[in-house]
Amino acid sequence: AMQAISIGDDLYEKLIKDEESLNMDMAYEVIDWFKQAVIRTREVTEVEIEAVALSRLGRLYDQVLKIKYKAKEYLMRSMQLAHSMHPRTFNSEGWFKDCAEILERYQKETVAAEEEKWNKEREEIVKGLEKEMKGIEKADEKDSQEFLRYVYRVFPPKNKEHKLEGGLKKKGFHVEHDKLKKILQKAVVHYHPDKVDTEKHGKVWKVLSEEITKRLTRRYERMK
The missing domain is CATH 1.25.40 (Serine Threonine Protein Phosphatase 5, Tetratricopeptide repeat)
Incomplete structure (x- = not known):
């Protein structure tokens, strides 16, 4: 051999x-x-x-x-x-x-x-999400608590168990730094695109999840 x-x-x-x-x-x-x-x-x-x-x-x-x-x-x-x-x-x-x-x-x-x-596919999807993207960008100009309230209200996670912590849902309610950091961390998990089942929830939701997660991650990293 x-x-x-x-x-x-x-x-x-x-x-x-x-x-x-x-x-x-x-x-x-x-x-x-x-x-x-x-x-x-x-x-x-x-x-x-x-x-x-x-x-x-x-x-x-x-x-x-x-x-x-x-x-x-x-x-x-x-x-x-x-x-x-x-x-x-x-x-x-x-x-x-x-x-x-x-x-x-x-x-x-x-x-x-x-x-x-x-x-390439994503570019086409984003073109059809002009209204949603503007809403996310506008909300992103506000503080983290406001941004969290917005995304959970307008784009609730597909997993029904993934919810924003009770107190933070109320407008005007403020949480301390460390707790907010943990909430942001959880939110990243809730919206992470890798967890999106495109067969079940579609590619549009995957793109929205990417955009939301990108902004949540940036906010979380700023708090370190």
């Missing part, structure tokens, strides 16, 4: 260094050698070598063939095998580092793509 990996490694180096254009025949020859290594390891249960071979396959699909979904399959399997050998660790091994770095890049790309998609 190690011999198959070694041959595959040599061919891989030639593939990425010696060839001006991608030699598909050589690329698939490299794949065949690494796949052979995987098959041979299964015959004798050499888990580590199988993990190495899978990592090599993942790297090739990522860096040479640019087939991301296939690369991810191999890399994830390699990682699973590495973790199955706990308490052994492979953090200093090149194959494991390749695996971890590529998967981390994929994760970041996925998050970035999701954020970009949400930001």
Whole structure:
């Protein structure tokens, strides 16, 4: 199995260094050698070598063939095998580092793509919330107690158990610094967008929650 990996490694180096254009025949020859290594390891249960071979396959699909979904399959399997050998660790091994770095890049790309998609969607939602946004901004000019009264009255949390503390509901009622700080902290939890179930309450509520939480957090941090 190690011999198959070694041959595959040599061919891989030639593939990425010696060839001006991608030699598909050589690329698939490299794949065949690494796949052979995987098959041979299964015959004798050499888990580590199988993990190495899978990592090599993942790297090739990522860096040479640019087939991301296939690369991810191999890399994830390699990682699973590495973790199955706990308490052994492979953090200093090149194959494991390749695996971890590529998967981390994929994760970041996925998050970035999701954020970009949400930001575009969010912009459209905000356009339709002109009245609500003006109300929030106007209330934000007032003190924290007034702002809390406003958001809980106009945009009550979807969880019925999340309520503004009794005394603060009354206009003109004032609470001491430490208590207000705790109320703001609770309010951040009540409105936090990460807790919003968009399937149930919709994306409009998520955007409103983001805007309210942003202002509540700013007020809370000013009190520290």
